[in-house]
Amino acid sequence: xxxxxxxxxxxxxxxxxxxxxxxxxxxxxxxxxxxxxxxxxxxxxxxxxxxxxxxxxxxxxxxxxxxxxxxxxxxxxxxxxxxxxxxxxxxxxxxxxxxxxxxxxxxxxxxxxxxxxxxxxxxxxxxxxxxxxxxxxxxxxxxxxxxxxxxxxxxxxxxxxxxxxxxxxxxxxxxxxxxxxxxxxxxxxxxxxxxxxxxxxxxxxxxxxxxxxxxxxxxxxxxxxxxxxxxxxxxxxxxxxxxxxxxxxxxxxxxxxxxxxxxxxxxxxxxxxxxxxxxxxxxxxxxxxxxxxxxxxxxxxxxxxxxxxxxxxxxxxxxxxxxxxxxxxxxxxxxxxxxxxxxxxxxxxxxxxxxxxxxxxxxxxxxxxxxxxxxxxxxxxxxxxxxxxxxxxxxxxxxxxxxxxxx
Amino acid sequence: xxxxxxxxxxxxxxxxxxxxxxxxxxxxxxxxxxxxxxxxxxxxxxxxxxxxxxxxxxxxxxxxxxxxxxxxxxxxxxxxxxxxxxxxxxxxxxxxxxxxxxxxxxx
Numbered sequence: 001x002x003x004x005x006x007x008x009x010x011x012x013x014x015x016x017x018x019x020x021x022x023x024x025x026x027x028x029x030x031x032x033x034x035x036x037x038x039x040x041x042x043x044x045x046x047x048x049x050x051x052x053x054x055x056x057x058x059x060x061x062x063x064x065x066x067x068x069x070x071x072x073x074x075x076x077x078x079x080x081x082x083x084x085x086x087x088x089x090x091x092x093x094x095x096x097x098x099x100x101x102x103x104x105x106x107x108x109x110x111x112x113x114x115x116x117x118x119x120x121x122x123x124x125x126x127x128x129x130x131x132x133x134x135x136x137x138x139x140x141x142x143x144x145x146x147x148x149x150x151x152x153x154x155x156x157x158x159x160x161x162x163x164x165x166x167x168x169x170x171x172x173x174x175x176x177x178x179x180x181x182x183x184x185x186x187x188x189x190x191x192x193x194x195x196x197x198x199x200x201x202x203x204x205x206x207x208x209x210x211x212x213x214x215x216x217x218x219x220x221x222x223x224x225x226x227x228x229x230x231x232x233x234x235x236x237x238x239x240x241x242x243x244x245x246x247x248x249x250x251x252x253x254x255x256x257x258x259x260x261x262x263x264x265x266x267x268x269x270x271x272x273x274x275x276x277x278x279x280x281x282x283x284x285x286x287x288x289x290x291x292x293x294x295x296x297x298x299x300x301x302x303x304x305x306x307x308x309x310x311x312x313x314x315x316x317x318x319x320x321x322x323x324x325x326x327x328x329x330x331x332x333x334x335x336x337x338x339x340x341x342x343x344x345x346x347x348x349x350x351x352x353x354x355x356x357x358x359x360x361x362x363x364x365x366x367x368x369x370x371x372x373x374x375x376x377x378x379x380x381x382x383x384x385x386x387x388x389x390x391x392x393x394x395x396x397x398x399x400x401x402x403x404x405x406x407x
Numbered sequence: 408x409x410x411x412x413x414x415x416x417x418x419x420x421x422x423x424x425x426x427x428x429x430x431x432x433x434x435x436x437x438x439x440x441x442x443x444x445x446x447x448x449x450x451x452x453x454x455x456x457x458x459x460x461x462x463x464x465x466x467x468x469x470x471x472x473x474x475x476x477x478x479x480x481x482x483x484x485x486x487x488x489x490x491x492x493x494x495x496x497x498x499x500x501x502x503x504x505x506x507x508x509x510x511x512x513x514x
Contacts, residue, residue, distance in 0.1 A: 108474055116453055116481035280446070280514075344436045345448050355450025363446070 004052045005185045006081030007299075008314040012047035012054065016309050019046045023055070023295065023318065024184050029390035032294060033335075036323035044307035051080060051185060053297070053316040054306065057323030059330035061307055063345075065298060066319040067352025072298035074354055075099045079183025079297055079393075080316055089182055089194070090201065093245065094238045095357065099301075103353065109230060110239060110357045113221040119364040122161050126368035129157050134372040138406045142383055145400040150256035153369060154248050161361070162243050163217020166207040171200050176249020177391060183296065184392020208240040218243060243358075250292055251362050253396040255369055257290040258283065261337050262373075263380040263402050268339045273374045275340075282339035283366040287348035289337050291322035294395045296350070321347045322395065379405040409498040409505070413458075415442050416511040427500060431493035431507060432456040442509040449494040451475060454482040455513040459489040460496075461506035468496050468505070484510035 001008060012018065019042050021035070022028070028035045039046060039057035046055045056062045065072055075098050077083045083092055092098065095106045112118075133153055137143050155169035174196055181193035206212065210233070213219035219240045226236040262269045272282050300315040311317070324347050326334040331343065349356035356362070373380070381403045389398030408424045411434060415421070425434035435443040435456075444455035451474055460468050471479075472495045479486050493507065 104473065108477065111452060111474065112477050114452075115478065284446075344445050345433070347448075349447070349450070349452075351448060351450060353450075355447065355452055357452065359447055359450075359452050 003082075003085060006086040007052070007316045008082065008085065009052040010047075010054075010312055010315045013309045013311070016054070017042040017046045019048055019055075020050065021048060022050050023048065023320070024187055024189070024392055026189070026390040029189075029294075029392070029395070030388040032322055032395065033326065036320065036326050039320055039323050040327055045309050048318070051316075053080065053318055054311065055318040055320060056306065057320040057327075059324040059327035059347075062319050062321065062324035063347055063351050065306060065317055066296070066321070066347065066350060067354075069099065069353050071301060071304040072317060073099050073301035074103075074298065076299035076301070077183070077297070080185050082299060082314065082316065084299075084314075089197070091238070093242055094235055095242050096246070096354070100353070105230065106235070106239060107353065107357065109222060109225045110242070113218050114358055114360055116360050118218070118221075119360040122157070122361070122364060123368070125160060126157055126364055127371065129153065130368040130372035131376075134376050134404070138376060138404050141405075142401065142403045145259045145402050146252075146256050146397050149259065150252045150397070150400075153255055154251040154365060157365065158243075158247055158251070158361075161218055162240070162247075163214035163219045164207055165212050165214060166203070168203065171203050172244060172248045173252060175200050175204050175244060176246070176252070177394070179245045180249065180293075180393040181391055187392070189390055189392055204241060204244055205237075208237045208244065210236070213240070246356075247358050247361065249394065249396070250358070251365050253292040253394055254283070254286065254362055254366055256397040256400055257292060257395070258286045258366060258370065259380065259402065260386055260397060260400055261286050261289060263382045263400075264386075265337050266379070268337055269380060272339050272370070276371070276374060278339045279367055279370045279374070280363060281342045282370060283363060284343050284346065285337060285339055285341045286366075288325045288331070288334075288341070288343040288346035291325045291348050291395055293348065293350075293393055294322035295320050295393055321350070373404075376407060377404050378407045381405065409500065409503045411498070411502070412504075412506045413440060413442065414461075414506065414508045416509055425498050427498055429498045431458065431496040431498065431505070433494070434498065435493065442513070443493060444513045445494060446514075447494075451478055451492060451495065454478050454480075454492065456493040457482040457484065457486075457510050457513060458491055458493040458496075459487060459508040459510070460491055461508060462489070464502070464505050464507075465489065467501055471495070482510070483512050483514060 384401035387399040447453040
């Protein structure tokens with residue numbers, strides 16, 4: 001059998017809309033809103049012949065498929081490659097790319113390490129770092145917010161939270177970009193990101209070793225589970241690697257996208273300043289509005305169905321989270337950015353048993369960043385065009401020139 | 408339809424009607440009820456949908472789910488034997504008339 005992008009080609013069931021599109025075209029990745037709308041207009045399910053995959057983008061069906069871990073498995077990869085048919089580029093993640101019951105064991109260790117209670121313990125670190133960073137940036141006035149702000153914050157606090165002793169902010173950001181580009185097709189983006197693998201991957205693996213971590217961070221908490229027998233030493237190292245895969249590039253994107261939303265919507269910035277209780281809901285709205293992880297896949301683990309259409313075993317299904325978060329059927333006026341929307345149920349962090357295990361730390365970081373901004377900054381003014389950086393799974397900015405004007 | 412009564416900390420009672428398959432959390436959110444936040448949307452990753460199941464409904468709602476205990480440790484109000492995360496209570500005909508009590512705060 002000839003594979004397409006590392007998975008089995010399929011013939012869609014009769015009646016499924018066939019849509020000739022490349023979801024990974026750089027123009028779509030830069031500005032996905034029309035693509036999201038067209039995907040939803042295809043119906044509950046579409047077939048994309050270019051990659052021989054199914055795709056969902058309407059809210060209800062996307063949420064349903066994405067959280068249906070019984071029928072749509074993660075162990076065969078959350079990208080286009082089917083790990084059952086081809087070896088992935090790195091050993092599969094033992095929390096992301098795994099099914100029950102193995103998943104339950106690792107998930108418990110990680111959700112304990114990343115619980116709201118643990119994250120509260122980092123509040124001081126996050127707030128002090130955010131205050132200092134915003135003070136520095138205010139002195140400079142005009143900044144390139146992706147490098148100066150969005151990357152600077154997580155690459156300062158996250159390695160400390162994990163307890164890393166090796167420091168290389170560039171490697172951390174680039175490793176994230178690599179992991180997320182790898183879930184797409186074998187296109188120029190993925191090949192370019194992978195070009196750095198030889199240098200970055202060994203550095204990442206070495207940085208996850210027990211003796212490279214302090215005794216009081218998240219990394220040590222995970223290794224403690226190896227001591228009590230829940231995990232093997234090697235598994236603990238793999239879970240620490242998950243912190244680095246999923247914990248840096250994502251929050252960099254969250255901060256950049258938040259600054260973009262607030263600089264583009266001065267009225268909403270004023271509303272946030274006027275009511276600090278909206279800080280946490282405002283971040284949820286940033287997540288809904290920009291969907292930092294725009295697409296993740298699942299694989300049909302057996303013959304099943306989506307919206308009444310038969311789906312054969314081995315089918316790859318793109319779950320376009322960005323489209324679901326912009327579905328007017330669910331949100332009414334999704335194209336409006338509103339800090340008081342409180343969009344509970346958005347799928348930016350996924351849904352179900354594989355829902356983002358680091359979401360509390362992301363919220364903690366953003367609470368600190370937005371809190372520092374509203375205390376110290378009067379206005380956030382764009383000083384040039386925002387430029388998006390295409391990535392096969394992440395919707396992130398490449399450049400965001402802004403001026404911060406102090407109170 | 409499945410009727411659920413939410414009793415706020417100040418004693419205010421709100422009666423809502425949901426469908427089998429809804430969670431006690433999602434029904435509250437869909438109706439804009441104060442007192443349940445549900446920040447993580449039901450992935451059992453936060454503890455902001457904490458509730459106390461009424462004594463009469465303990466048996467019908469059953470035991471806590473795997474992992475729920477861990478997450479309840481992060482709840483801001485006192486956790487008792489009656490504490491549940493309301494996202495983990497799925498409505499069914501057997502729960503028609505369910506009464507849950509809400510804590511003073513969720514965050």
